[in-house]
Amino acid sequence: GPKVLQIPSHQIIDMGQMVTLNCDPVSNHLYFYWYKQILGQQMEFLVNFYNGKVMEKSKLFKDQFSVERPDGSYFTLKIQPTALEDSAVYFCASSSPLGGYEQYFGPGTRLTVL
Amino acid sequence: GEQVEQLPSILRVQEGSSASINCTYENSASNYFPWYKQEPGENPKLIIDIRSNMERKQTQGLIVLLDKKAKRFSLHITDTQPGDSAMYFCAASAPNSAGNKLTFGIGTRVLVRP
Numbered sequence: 001g002p003k004v005l006q007i008p009s010h011q012i013i014d015m016g017q018m019v020t021l022n023c024d025p026v027s028n029h030l031y032f033y034w035y036k037q038i039l040g041q042q043m044e045f046l047v048n049f050y051n052g053k054v055m056e057k058s059k060l061f062k063d064q065f066s067v068e069r070p071d072g073s074y075f076t077l078k079i080q081p082t083a084l085e086d087s088a089v090y091f092c093a094s095s096s097p098l099g100g101y102e103q104y105f106g107p108g109t110r111l112t113v114l
Numbered sequence: 115g116e117q118v119e120q121l122p123s124i125l126r127v128q129e130g131s132s133a134s135i136n137c138t139y140e141n142s143a144s145n146y147f148p149w150y151k152q153e154p155g156e157n158p159k160l161i162i163d164i165r166s167n168m169e170r171k172q173t174q175g176l177i178v179l180l181d182k183k184a185k186r187f188s189l190h191i192t193d194t195q196p197g198d199s200a201m202y203f204c205a206a207s208a209p210n211s212a213g214n215k216l217t218f219g220i221g222t223r224v225l226v227r228p
Binding site for chain 2: 035041042044058091104105107
């Protein structure tokens with residue numbers, strides 16, 4: 001099936017540093033999402049992105065978070081500065097109106113903030 | 115916003131029997147209800163979904179039912195196999211021009227005993 005790729009798979013970082021998580025969405029998809037999953041819990045919506053803009057974001061999408069997709073390259077989530085509570089697995093997802101809005105998830109990036 | 119309740123949290127079944135997971139939602143505008151299977155350390159994988167113009171959908175040993183009046187939907191795994199052991203998440207969404215933010219239930223851990 002359609003594949004979403006994420007780089008890196010793991011990232012360990014000191015609190016206060018910046019981190020960028022990269023997502024390569026399905027090639028013909030137009031909507032992009034980030035979700036956060038704390039160990040043992042469900043995925044929680046952070047943000048979605050379409051046509052170069054943030055369309056909707058949740059309360060979890062703090063001011064320290066930003067997303068972009070410059071010139072059709074990776075869809076990125078940047079956290080600057082990181083905090084201990086940012087430790088989680090971050091999943092990228094993408095969808096296309098043509099596909100009926102089914103969202104396909106990447107393998108996730110496990111972020112550990114020390 | 116949307117809230118999705120999911121029960122049970124753990125479901126132990128004998129191989130060959132059926133397993134049922136129930137979810138309820140609050141937002142009457144929600145019209146898309148996917149189910150995801152997640153194995154340890156893996157990404158959530160879409161296994162079946164249903165839209166509000168249907169009451170029942172079946173594919174490859176999976177049945178989903180939707181009761182819009184009761185705002186309830188359910189997943190039934192028939193003839194469970196050890197490979198069905200995983201976390202299962204229901205989700206609800208009200209797609210709009212911003213894409214479709216998924217609100218997930220807390221998950222059900224299904225354990226299939228051989």
